[in-house]
Amino acid sequence: MKTEIIARAAVLLLVFGASLVVVATRWVHDDGVVEVHAAMPENGGWLPSNISTQVNEPLQLRLISDDVVHGFALVQSDLEPVDIIPGKPIEITLNFDQPGTYTFYCTRWCGANHWRMRSTITVESDTPNLIENEPSPPLYLDLGIDLDAPHEIPDLDLDRLPSADRGQKLGIDLPGRYLSREYYLSHSPNQAWEDLRAEPFSVVLNDSQVWDLVAVVWPAATTNQSLIVGQELYNQNCAACHGADGRGDGVFALDPSDTPEIDSMGNEVVHPPDFNDPTQMYGASPALLQGKILRGGMGTGMPSWGQIFSEDQSWALTDYLWTFSFQDLKE
Amino acid sequence: MTRITLNSLPGFNFWVKSRWPQLIIRAALLGGFLIAILAGFFGTQVGNGNISIVAVWIAWWAALILVAVPIFGRGWCSVCPIPMPGEWLQNKAVLGPPDSGSSSKSGRRFPKKIHNIWLQNGAFSALALFSVVILTRPIVTGWILLALILVAVGVSLVYERRAFCRYLCPVGGFIGLYSQLAPLELRVADSSICASHKEKSCYRGNDQGFGCPWDVYPGGLTANTNCGLCMECLRTCEYDNILINLRSSGDNFSQVRGQGLDTSFKAFIMLGSAMIYSAVMLGPWSELKDAAYQIGSLPWWGYAIALLALTWVALPGLFYLTTRAAHKLTPSLRNPKQTFNIYSGVLVPLSLTAWIAFSLSFIFANGSYLWPVLSDPFGWGWNLFGTAGIDWTPYLTQFVKLLQVVVLTAGLFWAARKTRQAAAVMKAPRQALPVTIFTTFVTFILLWLFIG
Numbered sequence: 001m002k003t004e005i006i007a008r009a010a011v012l013l014l015v016f017g018a019s020l021v022v023v024a025t026r027w028v029h030d031d032g033v034v035e036v037h038a039a040m041p042e043n044g045g046w047l048p049s050n051i052s053t054q055v056n057e058p059l060q061l062r063l064i065s066d067d068v069v070h071g072f073a074l075v076q077s078d079l080e081p082v083d084i085i086p087g088k089p090i091e092i093t094l095n096f097d098q099p100g101t102y103t104f105y106c107t108r109w110c111g112a113n114h115w116r117m118r119s120t121i122t123v124e125s126d127t128p129n130l131i132e133n134e135p136s137p138p139l140y141l142d143l144g145i146d147l148d149a150p151h152e153i154p155d156l157d158l159d160r161l162p163s164a165d166r167g168q169k170l171g172i173d174l175p176g177r178y179l180s181r182e183y184y185l186s187h188s189p190n191q192a193w194e195d196l197r198a199e200p201f202s203v204v205l206n207d208s209q210v211w212d213l214v215a216v217v218w219p220a221a222t223t224n225q226s227l228i229v230g231q232e233l234y235n236q237n238c239a240a241c242h243g244a245d246g247r248g249d250g251v252f253a254l255d256p257s258d259t260p261e262i263d264s265m266g267n268e269v270v271h272p273p274d275f276n277d278p279t280q281m282y283g284a285s286p287a288l289l290q291g292k293i294l295r296g297g298m299g300t301g302m303p304s305w306g307q308i309f310s311e312d313q314s315w316a317l318t319d320y321l322w323t324f325s326f327q328d329l330k331e
Numbered sequence: 332m333t334r335i336t337l338n339s340l341p342g343f344n345f346w347v348k349s350r351w352p353q354l355i356i357r358a359a360l361l362g363g364f365l366i367a368i369l370a371g372f373f374g375t376q377v378g379n380g381n382i383s384i385v386a387v388w389i390a391w392w393a394a395l396i397l398v399a400v401p402i403f404g405r406g407w408c409s410v411c412p413i414p415m416p417g418e419w420l421q422n423k424a425v426l427g428p429p430d431s432g433s434s435s436k437s438g439r440r441f442p443k444k445i446h447n448i449w450l451q452n453g454a455f456s457a458l459a460l461f462s463v464v465i466l467t468r469p470i471v472t473g474w475i476l477l478a479l480i481l482v483a484v485g486v487s488l489v490y491e492r493r494a495f496c497r498y499l500c501p502v503g504g505f506i507g508l509y510s511q512l513a514p515l516e517l518r519v520a521d522s523s524i525c526a527s528h529k530e531k532s533c534y535r536g537n538d539q540g541f542g543c544p545w546d547v548y549p550g551g552l553t554a555n556t557n558c559g560l561c562m563e564c565l566r567t568c569e570y571d572n573i574l575i576n577l578r579s580s581g582d583n584f585s586q587v588r589g590q591g592l593d594t595s596f597k598a599f600i601m602l603g604s605a606m607i608y609s610a611v612m613l614g615p616w617s618e619l620k621d622a623a624y625q626i627g628s629l630p631w632w633g634y635a636i637a638l639l640a641l642t643w644v645a646l647p648g649l650f651y652l653t654t655r656a657a658h659k660l661t662p663s664l665r666n667p668k669q670t671f672n673i674y675s676g677v678l679v680p681l682s683l684t685a686w687i688a689f690s691l692s693f694i695f696a697n698g699s700y701l702w703p704v705l706s707d708p709f710g711w712g713w714n715l716f717g718t719a720g721i722d723w724t725p726y727l728t729q730f731v732k733l734l735q736v737v738v739l740t741a742g743l744f745w746a747a748r749k750t751r752q753a754a755a756v757m758k759a760p761r762q763a764l765p766v767t768i769f770t771t772f773v774t775f776i777l778l779w780l781f782i783g
Contacts, residue, residue, distance in 0.1 A: 019365050
């Protein structure tokens with residue numbers, strides 16, 4: 001009987017010992033690390049959906065993918081995006097010196113609803129003198145632009161795409177206001193064309209030549225650095241739907257022959273516009289495009305990026321969008 | 332027929348007769364089994380990062396098919412943790428035996444009508460239908476492992492001895508089939524001692540051990556199929572008349588009586604499943620993979636019907652026609668059913684080598700998943716042994732195809748040899764021709780599936 005008792009004790013230890021250690025380590029002992037699970041939005045997205053921490057307290061996150069490769073990026077921070085490989089949890093430490101709500105998001109095209117993979121970290125402070133950063137309102141609000149008003153120009157008559165090179169060769173010294181960043185941001189190419197058409201120096205020009213002058217105005221207000229940043233952002237975040245060439249044929253976009261549909265999460269999805277098509281682009285100002293990027297397409301499937309991109313990033317992305325319909329910009 | 336008796340090795344009898352080593356190993360394995368269940372339910376659902384998938388379906392399965400079954404036969408059954416809790420409840424002891432011995436006789440006898448492996452055949456086929464999901468989704472594996480334990484406990488509470496292992500376990504069926512080929516056997520030294528021993532303590536049990544949990548009378552053992560190598564009879568035999576022998580592989584592979592139809596079908600199920608699995612898991616047909624994965628969908632029904640049709644109808648039907656042709660070539664005294672059963676035995680080595688070839692393909696490719704999950708069994712970011720960061724690295728993949736060709740060719744020659752032996756026993760040597768054509772044809776299909 002004594003042997004049997006020893007055997008039972010040994011069996012209990014061997015059978016349940018390891019499991020008890022697992023349970024104790026997992027659910028009793030708190031190592032202070034917040035476990036963040038990443039899954040495709042259809043499978044739940046980020047879990048937990050919100051994380052709370054305190055200002056100036058290191059926040060340790062253990063990032064775990066539950067299905068495919070995801071990426072972790074924190075908006076408007078110096079943190080390089082981190083890949084989260086399935087089966088390879090990774091730990092990172094974040095530090096916040098200001099209270100506020102910080103958005104983090106997935107940087108890998110993990111599925112058709114990839115862009116919905118966003119969540120927040122709420123950073124609180126007991127110190128009253130720390131002031132939350134309040135972003136300034138976007139330009140489209142200042143200009144009173146209605147983002148949902150049609151801006152396409154279906155009857156735009158262009159026999160060729162405008163060319164800055166040809167515009168330069170016209171030998172016209174454009175007034176300074178046309179070459180300013182402020183003018184560029186608040187005017188559509190079509191408005192710029194109308195303004196230039198009304199200028200005395202355009203009397204001798206035909207319509208195509210005036211469009212070539214517009215093509216001079218557009219690169220004048222952008223920089224190469226801005227276009228490089230914009231291209232990087234575009235490829236990482238937009239090309240999945242809009243296509244690498246901006247034709248609206250990305251891997252997650254509807255096939256052009258398909259009718260708009262309701263996606264697996266109940267949202268209507270429409271065809272993305274073709275950024276190469278002047279009829280779709282030349283009626284929009286950079287301010288309008290930035291507004292659409294920040295706010296999203298409201299029911300079109302286009303996500304809101306306002307919480308993700310900094311102001312500079314959103315402008316860089318806007319600048320880059322014009323490279324599809326103004327060929328000279330790329331060069 | 333040379334045999335080496337292991338009992339004469341120093342200390343051998345002590346280690347196999349002592350209950351402790353087996354108890355410790357089984358309890359530790361049950362602990363691991365419990366970890367696998369917990370990992371299935373609470374660990375990461377990424378299959379290659381969860382120990383339930385990696386340890387069970389990669390490491391254990393490969394060890395079973397590549398080592399345990401070919402060498403030890405039912406050696407795994409002797410340490411299998413699944414029936415343990417049921418046995419404890421049945422025996423009312425974890426170590427035992429009770430003073431009166433023979434508590435294995437508690438419970439009802441398993442219904443005589445199903446004293447065969449048809450239920451095991453059905454269970455294996457049922458699992459095969461869902462195998463792609465079972466093999467890749469930890470939570471499904473968790474449920475399957477839990478269900479196996481619970482069913483084993485339930486059966487032990489109702490029926491005597493290890494009825495679950497003998498008649499229901501989906502794994503036990505094919506282990507029994509292939510144990511016929513194993514070089515390890517348990518036999519009696521002198522059957523006349525058994526014949527004159529009235530107490531039959533090996534079957535009924537005594538104060539040294541339980542009556543045979545596998546419901547086998549060791550004195551009459553001529554094949555490995557139903558002997559679970561639990562070692563109880565070595566403990567209970569009052570004359571030390573039970574031996575563990577090493578022999579040349581497959582010596583008890585009887586061609587004289589043939590095997591039962593249930594066992595014949597087990598060979599077809601195993602052979603057909605190896606074909607289907609290699610096509611689904613190794614082949615380039617993504618539609619097939621999708622069909623196997625999308626349980627309940629129309630393509631899955633197509634996959635399920637194809638799997639069942641191949642294993643239960645097409646292969647047996649084709650083989651039946653082959654044996655009919657063999658019978659016509661040289662009529663023998665056996666009726667068609669006997670001829671079918673006798674020759675279907677040649678598929679045992681063929682299907683075992685098919686499974687070995689299949690297992691080689693994934694153990695070398697995926698074996699390295701074991702190192703990270705040993706350190707991080709649940710995929711929670713642990714690094715217990717410092718191996719969590721080891722990346723997936725396929726090993727020796729350049730040799731796998733060569734190994735598969737060697738194994739399948741060896742299987743074909745083995746089957747051909749058995750065919751010739753069977754034909755000789757039937758006194759109809761020419762009957763070997765159609766059967767060999769069949770096994771060659773099957774081997775070519777397997778080679779095409781594995782090698783392309």
